[in-house]
Amino acid sequence: xxxxxxxxxxxxxxxxxxxxxxxxxxxxxxxxxxxxxxxxxxxxxxxxxxxxxxxxxxxxxxxxxxxxxxxxxxxxxxxxxxxxxxxxxxxxxxxxxxxxxxxxxxxxxxxxxxxxxxxxxxxxxxxxxxxxxxxxxxxxxxxxxxxxxxxxxxxxxxxxxxxxxxxxxxxxxxxxxxxxxxxxxxxxxxxxxxxxxxxxxxxxxxxxxxxxxxxxxxxxxxxxxxxxxxxxxxxxxxxxxxxxxxxxxxxxxxxxxxxxxxxxxxxxxxxxxxxxxxxxxxxxxxxxxxxxxxxxxxxxxxxxxxxxx
Numbered sequence: 001x002x003x004x005x006x007x008x009x010x011x012x013x014x015x016x017x018x019x020x021x022x023x024x025x026x027x028x029x030x031x032x033x034x035x036x037x038x039x040x041x042x043x044x045x046x047x048x049x050x051x052x053x054x055x056x057x058x059x060x061x062x063x064x065x066x067x068x069x070x071x072x073x074x075x076x077x078x079x080x081x082x083x084x085x086x087x088x089x090x091x092x093x094x095x096x097x098x099x100x101x102x103x104x105x106x107x108x109x110x111x112x113x114x115x116x117x118x119x120x121x122x123x124x125x126x127x128x129x130x131x132x133x134x135x136x137x138x139x140x141x142x143x144x145x146x147x148x149x150x151x152x153x154x155x156x157x158x159x160x161x162x163x164x165x166x167x168x169x170x171x172x173x174x175x176x177x178x179x180x181x182x183x184x185x186x187x188x189x190x191x192x193x194x195x196x197x198x199x200x201x202x203x204x205x206x207x208x209x210x211x212x213x214x215x216x217x218x219x220x221x222x223x224x225x226x227x228x229x230x231x232x233x234x235x236x237x238x239x240x241x242x243x244x245x246x247x248x249x250x251x252x253x254x255x256x257x258x259x260x261x262x263x264x265x266x267x268x269x270x271x272x273x274x275x276x277x278x279x280x281x282x283x284x285x286x287x288x289x290x291x292x293x294x295x296x297x298x299x300x301x302x303x304x305x306x307x308x309x
Contacts, residue, residue, distance in 0.1 A: 019286045026285070027060035029209040030171065034199035034258075037069040037273035038216050040109050046116050050282040053176060056121040062171045064202060066179045067113060068195035069104040078101050087119060088145070088250055093154040093192045101192045105180040113178050124176040129183030130190070130196060132166030135159055137183045137191045157183055157191030159198070164205045173281055196258035204265025208213070210282065211262045214275040219293035220256075224249055233294040236263055263297045270295040 033053070040046045056063050070091065071253045072086040077100050077201045085092035093101065110126040117124035129135030137157030142150050177201070181195040196213060203211040220239075222229035224247060231238075239256050242248050248256055273292035274281045284290040296302055 001094065001104050016101060019164070020233055022286045023059045026209060028062065030062040030064065030206050031056065031210045031212060031285075032064045032066065032199050032203035032206065032208045033212045033214065033281070034066040034195055035068070035214040035275055036195070036216065037067070037071045037073070037104075037109065039214055040069075040113065041066065041071060045275065047110065048278075049275060049281070050116045050120055050122065052208070052279065054117075054122045055282065057176055064167055064171070064177045064179060064206065064208075065113065066181065066195055066199040066202060067109055068181065069109045071103070071105045072108060073097070073101050076104060086250075087151050087153070089255060090153065090194060091156070091192070091252060092151070093156050095155065098145070098155040098192060102182060102190060110178055110180045112254065117176060117178070119120060122176055122269055124178050125170055125179045126180070127166065128180045129137070129193060133163045134159040134166055134179070135183035135193065135198060135201070136163070137193055138185055139189065141210075155191055157185070159201050159208050160185075162201045162205045167202065167206065193220075194258070195255050196255050197261070200258035200262040202268075203262050203267045203274045208267055210269045210271060210285075211259075211267050212271045212273065212281065213258070214273055214281070215255065216274065216276065217252070217272070218274045218277065218291070219272045220248075220252070222247065222297070231293050232290070233296070233299070235296050235299045235301075236260055237298075239295065257297050263295070268296065268301070278286075 003243050029133045035049060052064055053065065077084050077097060082096050092285050093199055106128055114126045115123050127134065138160045139154050141156045142148050142152045150161050167177050179198065181193045181198040182190060183193055184190050199211060219230050221227065221233060222231055239260065243256065255272065271284050271292055271294055277291050280291045284292060
């Protein structure tokens with residue numbers, strides 16, 4: 001074993017001392033992490049994220065990972081000759097798209113995540129929204145948009161009810177549940193549900209301490225597609241102002257809706273971070289500065305440290 005230099009030892013000790021208060025604060029608490037399919041586009045990206053989850057698991061944080069699979073579904077659809085369709089950032093799911101989503105979410109991504117968890121000694125179980133009646137869904141009716149256009153999203157589900165008993169059992173036994181966003185209605189029809197929506201609903205029902213959305217963006221930005229305008233913290237009123245001003249991209253709109261639902265459901269802290277920033281999950285939880293955007297119900301709830309005072 002190589003010996004650490006004096007400077008390296010000091011860095012390690014400082015890091016441990018800095019992390020200790022957060023470990024005490026969150027030990028035994030539940031985090032719900034949602035990561036889009038982009039976070040699992042490569043083995044190295046998957047391993048990086050799971051390694052951070054492993055650290056949370058080892059220090060006593062209870063973690064539920066909800067994953068998407070949009071890019072992989074789109075890629076497979078194109079290979080099979082189907083062009084993916086989106087309206088206001090949400091995927092239209094016809095029968096072919098539903099079959100593809102099932103193959104990708106439950107077959108490819110979920111299984112690979114569970115396998116990677118094994119490599120880091122993380123006990124995990126893969127489930128979908130249909131398992132254990134976790135998510136009861138109904139097929140979304142046609143939606144009339146602001147411009148008067150009527151859109152049929154196909155086999156897309158809206159959440160009717162959530163029963164987190166199966167997750168609570170797994171968490172109590174020390175497992176990390178790996179949840180795909182597919183579910184079914186009471187007639188057994190498979191439905192594709194937005195993963196951000198699923199994560200927010202689960203976080204609310206579990207009374208999670210945090211909902212963390214790992215995205216391709218560095219966080220929520222004041223100006224579209226300008227990483228330099230990253231917002232460090234914001235509340236629901238601030239989100240509403242950004243939306244009204246047209247400063248949220250189509251892809252961010254479903255995430256903001258999920259954030260608002262989580263906050264309304266009693267989740268005190270929602271974080272939007274980038275999966276591509278090294279150790280972003282650890283930095284967001286174990287430092288006041290974080291790496292992305294912290295969202296709360298009201299700015300008044302933030303501590304001076306969280307506001308950088």
